[in-house]
Amino acid sequence: MPQPALHPSLFLSPLGDSAVVLQFGEEISPAIHQRIRAVTHLLEQQPFRGLVDFVPAFTTLTVYYDPWELSQQGTTDAYSEVVRHLEILVEQAAVTAAAPARVVEIPVVYGGTFGPDLQEVAEQAGLSIEEVIRIHSQGSYQVYMIGFAPGFPYLGGMDARIATPRKAKPRESIPAGSVGIAGAQTGVYSITTPGGWQLIGRTPLRLFDPSRQEPSLLQAGDRVRFVPITEADFLSRKEEQA
Amino acid sequence: MSITVLKPGLLTTVQDFGRFGHQRQGVVVGGAMDKLALRIANLLVGNHENAAALELAMQGPALRFEQDQVIALAGADLSANINGAQVRLWRPVLVKAGCILRFGKPAYGNYAYLAVAGSIKVPQVMGSCSTYLRAGMGGLEGRALQKDDVLYVGETSETNKLVLSALLMQAKKEAEFTEASWWPEPELLPKYEPNPVLCAMPGLEYHWFSENSREYIWQQKYKLTAQSDRMGYQVQGTALALEEKRDLLSTAVTFGTVQVPPHGDPIILMADSQTTGGYPRIAQVITADLPKLAQVQPGGIIQFEEVSLEQAQQRYYQQEKTMLALQQAIHNKLNQV
Numbered sequence: 419m420p421q422p423a424l425h426p427s428l429f430l431s432p433l434g435d436s437a438v439v440l441q442f443g444e445e446i447s448p449a450i451h452q453r454i455r456a457v458t459h460l461l462e463q464q465p466f467r468g469l470v471d472f473v474p475a476f477t478t479l480t481v482y483y484d485p486w487e488l489s490q491q492g493t494t495d496a497y498s499e500v501v502r503h504l505e506i507l508v509e510q511a512a513v514t515a516a517a518p519a520r521v522v523e524i525p526v527v528y529g530g531t532f533g534p535d536l537q538e539v540a541e542q543a544g545l546s547i548e549e550v551i552r553i554h555s556q557g558s559y560q561v562y563m564i565g566f567a568p569g570f571p572y573l574g575g576m577d578a579r580i581a582t583p584r585k586a587k588p589r590e591s592i593p594a595g596s597v598g599i600a601g602a603q604t605g606v607y608s609i610t611t612p613g614g615w616q617l618i619g620r621t622p623l624r625l626f627d628p629s630r631q632e633p634s635l636l637q638a639g640d641r642v643r644f645v646p647i648t649e650a651d652f653l654s655r656k657e658e659q660a
Numbered sequence: 661m662s663i664t665v666l667k668p669g670l671l672t673t674v675q676d677f678g679r680f681g682h683q684r685q686g687v688v689v690g691g692a693m694d695k696l697a698l699r700i701a702n703l704l705v706g707n708h709e710n711a712a713a714l715e716l717a718m719q720g721p722a723l724r725f726e727q728d729q730v731i732a733l734a735g736a737d738l739s740a741n742i743n744g745a746q747v748r749l750w751r752p753v754l755v756k757a758g759c760i761l762r763f764g765k766p767a768y769g770n771y772a773y774l775a776v777a778g779s780i781k782v783p784q785v786m787g788s789c790s791t792y793l794r795a796g797m798g799g800l801e802g803r804a805l806q807k808d809d810v811l812y813v814g815e816t817s818e819t820n821k822l823v824l825s826a827l828l829m830q831a832k833k834e835a836e837f838t839e840a841s842w843w844p845e846p847e848l849l850p851k852y853e854p855n856p857v858l859c860a861m862p863g864l865e866y867h868w869f870s871e872n873s874r875e876y877i878w879q880q881k882y883k884l885t886a887q888s889d890r891m892g893y894q895v896q897g898t899a900l901a902l903e904e905k906r907d908l909l910s911t912a913v914t915f916g917t918v919q920v921p922p923h924g925d926p927i928i929l930m931a932d933s934q935t936t937g938g939y940p941r942i943a944q945v946i947t948a949d950l951p952k953l954a955q956v957q958p959g960g961i962i963q964f965e966e967v968s969l970e971q972a973q974q975r976y977y978q979q980e981k982t983m984l985a986l987q988q989a990i991h992n993k994l995n996q997v
Binding site: 492609 | 917941
């Protein structure tokens with residue numbers, strides 16, 4: 419069913435009758451991410467009539483549309499219409515320079531009650547706690563996509579030395595803002611939820627706040643840096659928010 | 661203009677079509693499980709079809725109307741009564757102030773919709789009034805209704821007033837409630853079945869599955885389990901398996917996506933589907949069959965029937981044409997009175 423489009427290695431396929439998936443490749447890579455970012459950016463700038471929503475992910479961009487509107491009330495083929503729009507954008511994206519990535523700094527209190535698994539991560543890695551903090555906070559992380567929960571970033575680029583398997587038994591409730599490690603990934607819990615990540619710290623920032631103009635602090639394409647702060651800093655930043 | 665919640669029911673929430681344009685931020689669409697029923701309930705009271713209404717799950721609430729109120733019920737039949745007298749679905753009803761709407765044993769389906777003329781007044785969050793429980797946003801304070809909650813009703817429009825005057829003309833003075841003497845032709849209303857065949861298109865990872873699994877998915881009768889909610893319906897049958905072990909990188913999933921976790925029993929994602937998932941997608945239920953799916957009760961048997969994209973689109977268009985005809989029929993009825 420997938421049909422090759424203009425660009426080699428790009429496939430378009432329907433996800434049911436109201437969405438189309440653009441598949442840019444098979445693996446996580448900065449190059450694929452940049453291509454998805456470019457098309458997503460153009461889609462934001464030039465939404466077509468009948469566009470409902472879109473979701474960039476590791477290797478895909480999924481575009482939701484209203485078949486009734488695109489088909490002019492059932493008189494044409496909605497899928498062909500949406501593919502026609504997308505092919506134009508893909509062509510344009512190929513010759514458009516990508517906008518520079520936004521860099522977002524996320525302050526983090528490492529360890530203590532905010533990062534109860536920091537010791538375990540250090541032991542598994544055969545490093546001191548200080549080294550784990552240094553390695554984690556020196557990295558620059560790519561936001562590949564937002565998913566799983568509102569505002570939850572999938573980050574790429576963690577140093578393999580601090581990779582740690584998930585907890586054998588997931589916690590029932592992890593506070594929003596918790597910074598964790600799961601396998602080779604690092605991330606920040608955006609809402610309070612059950613979860614199995616190793617918790618190494620917590621940020622006072624709200625990754626998701628529906629009352630903000632942009633509820634999600636991060637978006638796909640951003641770069642993230644973690645900045646160590648003290649517990650006192652954490653509390654005063656929390657107070658500022660309240 | 662208000663409604664008092666005397667009993668909250670199992671899971672009564674404010675819903676509209678859902679929250680669009682924010683899935684890239686991980687925000688689920690949510691909205692009514694049975695959108696068709698929501699749309700029709702709203703149209704019957706003279707609201708916009710996307711107006712905020714109450715979704716009642718399985719066991720309905722007890723609600724007292726503090727003023728005369730035009731309402732309509734649609735979707736599941738949860739044995740509604742007003743002050744003890746049965747009230748019918750799929751038609752406008754004028755309820756007198758002080759009357760209490762209660763529900764009994766579910767007769768069919770899971771989700772009923774209660775639309776009120778003027779719509780339920782709650783603030784929009786990210787463009788929608790839908791309640792999203794997991795993030796505690798939308799609807800009434802981001803949660804399901806509780807005892808003693810008071811719901812406010814919005815301003816009525818000209819269309820709302822037309823429905824009201826039609827009901828007033830036939831209302832008897834002493835009646836506690838008045839059902840409209842007209843209702844839509846049955847062919848304009850959704851057809852629910854306890855054990856439906858659902859049309860679906862092969863999913864993005866369909867070809868990842870073993871030959872047997874690709875046959876099973878269209879041949880098996882699946883039983884809907886009790887682990888079914890607004891997020892997903894879990895079904896049981898012969899376990900499905902991939903041809904060889906492969907991992908899917910997280911990618912978009914949506915209402916109607918049939919995903920297969922490693923245990924092999926499919927989960928059909930519903931209105932509160934996550935925006936992204938990592939399980940292979942064997943099929944996608946077509947939009948036109950989602951209302952029918954939403955109303956299948958736990959224990960119900962479903963079967964998938966393979967259709968092409970073209971067929972899925974045709975069914976979509978057909979459903980919208982039926983909705984237009986329904987809108988026209990209501991319009992004609994109101995303007996002839």
